[in-house]
Amino acid sequence: MSLQDSSPASTAPVSSGGPSLLARLANPRVYCALLALSLLVIIPAWSGSTFVIHVFVTICVFGALSTAWNILGGYAGQLSLGHTVFYGIGGYTAALLLQHFGLSPWIGMIGGAALAALVSIGIGYPCFRLRGPFFSLATIAFLEVVRLLAIHFNGLTGGSAGLVVPLQLGWPWMIFREKINYLYIAFGLLMLSLAVSYAIRNSRLGYALTAVRERDSAAQAAGININGVKLWAIAASAALTATVGTFHAMYMTFLEPATLFSLATAIEIAMFALIGGLGTVAGPLLGTVLVVPLAELARGWLGASANGLHGFVYGTVLVIITLTLPGGLVGTFGPFVTRLIDKLPGGGRTRPETVAPAAKLVGGTLGEPVLKATNLVKRFGGLVATDNVSLTLKRGEILGVIGPNGAGKTTVFAQLSGFLAPNDGTVELLGQDGKWHQPKTPDAFARLGIGRTFQIVQPFGKLSVLENIMIGAFLRHRSVDDARAVALRVARTVGLYDVKDVEAGTLPIGGLKRLEVARTLATEPTILLLDEVMAGQSQSDTLKMVELVRAIRDSGVSVIAIEHNMQAIMSLSDRIVVIDSGKVIAEGAPETVVRERRVIEAYLGEDFVHAQGL
Amino acid sequence: MDVLIQLVLNGILLGSMYAIISVGLTLIFGIVRVVNFAHGEFLMVGMYAAYLLAAKFGLHPYAAAVPIVILLFAIGAAVQRFLIQPLLGAEEHIQIFATVGLSTALVNLALLVFGADLYSIPPSAAQGTVMVGGFSLVKGQLVMFVCALALVAGLHLFMQSTALGRAIRATAQNRTAALLMGVKVDQIYVIAFGIGAACVGLASALVMPLYPVTPTIGTYFVLTAFVVVVLGGMRSMYGAFFGAMIIGLVDSLSGYYIAPDLKEVVYFAIFLAILIFKPTGLFGLGRGTE
Numbered sequence: 084m085s086l087q088d089s090s091p092a093s094t095a096p097v098s099s100g101g102p103s104l105l106a107r108l109a110n111p112r113v114y115c116a117l118l119a120l121s122l123l124v125i126i127p128a129w130s131g132s133t134f135v136i137h138v139f140v141t142i143c144v145f146g147a148l149s150t151a152w153n154i155l156g157g158y159a160g161q162l163s164l165g166h167t168v169f170y171g172i173g174g175y176t177a178a179l180l181l182q183h184f185g186l187s188p189w190i191g192m193i194g195g196a197a198l199a200a201l202v203s204i205g206i207g208y209p210c211f212r213l214r215g216p217f218f219s220l221a222t223i224a225f226l227e228v229v230r231l232l233a234i235h236f237n238g239l240t241g242g243s244a245g246l247v248v249p250l251q252l253g254w255p256w257m258i259f260r261e262k263i264n265y266l267y268i269a270f271g272l273l274m275l276s277l278a279v280s281y282a283i284r285n286s287r288l289g290y291a292l293t294a295v296r297e298r299d300s301a302a303q304a305a306g307i308n309i310n311g312v313k314l315w316a317i318a319a320s321a322a323l324t325a326t327v328g329t330f331h332a333m334y335m336t337f338l339e340p341a342t343l344f345s346l347a348t349a350i351e352i353a354m355f356a357l358i359g360g361l362g363t364v365a366g367p368l369l370g371t372v373l374v375v376p377l378a379e380l381a382r383g384w385l386g387a388s389a390n391g392l393h394g395f396v397y398g399t400v401l402v403i404i405t406l407t408l409p410g411g412l413v414g415t416f417g418p419f420v421t422r423l424i425d426k427l428p429g430g431g432r433t434r435p436e437t438v439a440p441a442a443k444l445v446g447g448t449l450g451e452p453v454l455k456a457t458n459l460v461k462r463f464g465g466l467v468a469t470d471n472v473s474l475t476l477k478r479g480e481i482l483g484v485i486g487p488n489g490a491g492k493t494t495v496f497a498q499l500s501g502f503l504a505p506n507d508g509t510v511e512l513l514g515q516d517g518k519w520h521q522p523k524t525p526d527a528f529a530r531l532g533i534g535r536t537f538q539i540v541q542p543f544g545k546l547s548v549l550e551n552i553m554i555g556a557f558l559r560h561r562s563v564d565d566a567r568a569v570a571l572r573v574a575r576t577v578g579l580y581d582v583k584d585v586e587a588g589t590l591p592i593g594g595l596k597r598l599e600v601a602r603t604l605a606t607e608p609t610i611l612l613l614d615e616v617m618a619g620q621s622q623s624d625t626l627k628m629v630e631l632v633r634a635i636r637d638s639g640v641s642v643i644a645i646e647h648n649m650q651a652i653m654s655l656s657d658r659i660v661v662i663d664s665g666k667v668i669a670e671g672a673p674e675t676v677v678r679e680r681r682v683i684e685a686y687l688g689e690d691f692v693h694a695q696g697l
Numbered sequence: 698m699d700v701l702i703q704l705v706l707n708g709i710l711l712g713s714m715y716a717i718i719s720v721g722l723t724l725i726f727g728i729v730r731v732v733n734f735a736h737g738e739f740l741m742v743g744m745y746a747a748y749l750l751a752a753k754f755g756l757h758p759y760a761a762a763v764p765i766v767i768l769l770f771a772i773g774a775a776v777q778r779f780l781i782q783p784l785l786g787a788e789e790h791i792q793i794f795a796t797v798g799l800s801t802a803l804v805n806l807a808l809l810v811f812g813a814d815l816y817s818i819p820p821s822a823a824q825g826t827v828m829v830g831g832f833s834l835v836k837g838q839l840v841m842f843v844c845a846l847a848l849v850a851g852l853h854l855f856m857q858s859t860a861l862g863r864a865i866r867a868t869a870q871n872r873t874a875a876l877l878m879g880v881k882v883d884q885i886y887v888i889a890f891g892i893g894a895a896c897v898g899l900a901s902a903l904v905m906p907l908y909p910v911t912p913t914i915g916t917y918f919v920l921t922a923f924v925v926v927v928l929g930g931m932r933s934m935y936g937a938f939f940g941a942m943i944i945g946l947v948d949s950l951s952g953y954y955i956a957p958d959l960k961e962v963v964y965f966a967i968f969l970a971i972l973i974f975k976p977t978g979l980f981g982l983g984r985g986t987e
Contacts, residue, residue: 398802
């Protein structure tokens with residue numbers, strides 16, 4: 084097995100471009116989606132009824148809002164229940180710019196989107212550290228504060244009495260006598276939201292968001308800046324929401340804080356996405372299409388006597404969905420429908436597989452230090468888990484770290500990869516630029532070339548094996564095609580190619596350990612930290628893993644391995660460090676280290692040492 | 698100075714109302730570990746029950762407290778058994794959506810049945826005031842203050858000195874270990890959720906003489922209760938009690954010194970600051986929100 088290859092640098096694109104536009108249109112998934120979407124315009128245009136047009140405008144508006152919400156709530160898993168903050172910002176920004184400066188709402192729309200994106204970053208930055216329901220509560224609190232302030236500063240917003248949009252007709256002013264024009268704009272906004280949502284879902288950002296949602300520690304180890312990607316998600320989501328808010332305010336021609344910053348609407352938006360399928364592209368729209376007409380028809384037919392009926396239906400449907408179809412409609416029935424659609428003419432094509440050429444050799448002088456840990460100290464309360472540990476890793480060597488259970492090996496690893504900040508001491512890395520760096524966060528460590536595996540495996544359980552590896556590959560490759568090609572190469576190297584399309588959560592432990600290595604290897608590290616990757620492997624798999632680690636080293640990567648499998652680590656390591664009770668107790672060549680009295684003591688106890696007469 | 702003392706007294710009395718609601722919310726969160734977004738709607742249901750009992754049978758809400766507490770215990774237990782329990786293993790966002798959906802359904806059901814009108818019971822002595830040392834105190838609020846103290850003391854005794862209380866505390870601390878010790882965790886959850894809802898039942902009977910009921914009254918009170926619970930550190934009944942007092946004071950003082958319509962802005966600002974900067978609560982009594 085060899086990873087060596089003298090072919091050109093791995094940063095070059097490794098696959099050809101995608102299919103042409105015409106070829107894409109011939110795909111039934113594409114033409115079915117476009118046909119279904121066009122019905123949103125065709126039906127109301129054909130009926131001509133003002134009421135039907137109104138229902139479809141509402142569907143498009145809420146479909147767009149829910150699709151935008153899903154970028155944050157579904158992809159990033161951050162359940163905002165105060166999203167109407169951004170909707171209201173869009174509405175008020177455009178209305179106020181129009182009222183005071185006579186600016187067209189099209190300009191106001193852009194201004195509102197920019198403002199909403201800024202505000203969203205102000206909300207997201209401090210709140211993303213909050214867990215599940217508390218993030219939701221914080222977004223509700225922000226919404227309430229904004230609504231109360233909008234009422235209080237009535238000089239600006241008109242307060243509770245509201246604000247009437249100056250009525251100038253025509254396209255520049257987004258106000259029409261012909262209602263169908265509203266539908267064109269609403270449909271356009273829906274398509275915009277869907278396009279952005281689709282693009283994010285199928286991009287590096289989309290994969291990163293999924294990774295962060297599933298397991299933030301593994302995502303960080305793959306070099307993903309957790310807060311960074313969430314901020315992109317909230318900014319995109321907020322800007323789209325504000326854009327729709329501008330249009331909807333113009334459509335209603337009347338703005339009041341109670342409607343524009345409504346908690347009930349914020350909940351509805353989230354609700355549609357869950358009903359349709361959280362984190363899917365089509366789900367939010369599907370949820371809207373199914374639920375909104377019900378409510379609007381009830382309102383249209385029963386009038387005020389049905390007050391509350393639509394909300395009651397929404398709430399009940401939501402409860403039933405959580406109990407019966409937690410994946411939503413698309414999450415539950417999507418795969419089945421997709422299979423049906425693929426049977427249509429032009430369907431069922433699989434994309435051609437491109438496997439990336441082997442990564443280039445890691446450059447640099449063999450034997451020079453690449454990682455220096457100096458006097459590391461880590462305390463947990465009264466326990467000193469790492470007690471003045473120093474170690475140096477040289478380029479191209481395999482350094483074994485051994486020690487009894489609870490000795491503090493994994494804690495040292497966590498400091499070498501940025502997951503724990505030492506109380507004292509430094510970790511320095513030699514960068515590609517030939518300079519020494521002291522990164523602070525796990526993702527910064529990863530970008531500088533540290534790749535680590537986790538002792539307790541951290542797969543992205545719902546993604547396929549290949550997608551798991553792609554998350555790692557995205558660190559050095561921006562395009563999805565390149566990342567896929569690299570992931571395929573790594574899957575072959577590590578022996579996961581046959582299970583590449585399997586859901587990662589279903590792999591047995593040996594496979595999961597190899598997946599840890601694969602995901603890390605895909606980040607193309609210069610330093611590899613392996614935490615007990617042999618554990619749980621069969622004898623033959625252990626031999627393969629030993630061979631693999633050697634091959635990785637031969638490609639110029641420096642390796643530190645924690646291992647309990649003595650036979651494996653002794654044969655593999657160039658040098659061994661022994662840790663006991665947080666201290667380095669021995670260091671040197673494998674054969675000398677195992678004879679040291681202190682090492683035998685640490686493993687087998689003093690009594691054994693005395694009994695053996697050592 | 699007199700104004701300040703009057704405001705502080707008002708604040709503490711107002712705080713005792715929030716305390717009763719928030720203690721229930723904290724119990725549910727601390728034990729079942731579910732944030733009950735429908736908590737305010739329990740209050741709304743209790744208040745409509747109190748209104749109907751007063752309107753149809755002439756029962757004073759204080760007398761109606763007993764049946765209402767029982768009713769709310771039953772509702773809470775049923776919600777736990779049939780909605781939350783099936784979802785305990787589900788992802789967090791599903792649990793959030795379940796109680797949010799319940800809340801939406803209940804608000805709108807009330808809107809369907811009672812309409813958006815305000816309903817209040819005929820004026821009673823509870824709205825009157827007594828003069829204590831030159832300060833006027835609303836009698837109904839004094840009753841709430843006494844009830845709040847009695848509730849916390851009663852729950853304290855229950856949790857500390859009964860077998861069931863110990864089982865509840867064990868479950869709250871470590872669900873798996875409690876299960877291994879033979880505690881019927883699912884039953885404990887049903888009881889805990891019931892007790893949490895019963896606290897709100899008590900609150901609704903005490904609130905009814907002072908506030909009219911509307912379908913959305915729950916939203917108004919529950920947002921404040923969430924502020925209180927976060928302030929109190931999420932899982933501590935005592936933290937919730939003191940948090941409620943603080944929010945009562947903030948409400949009373951900022952309503953006077955800043956602007957009546959901005960008092961909520963003040964305590965939502967406090968809420969966000971606590972969430973972001975001191976997630977274990979003001980007194981460090983809870984385990985936090987991160």
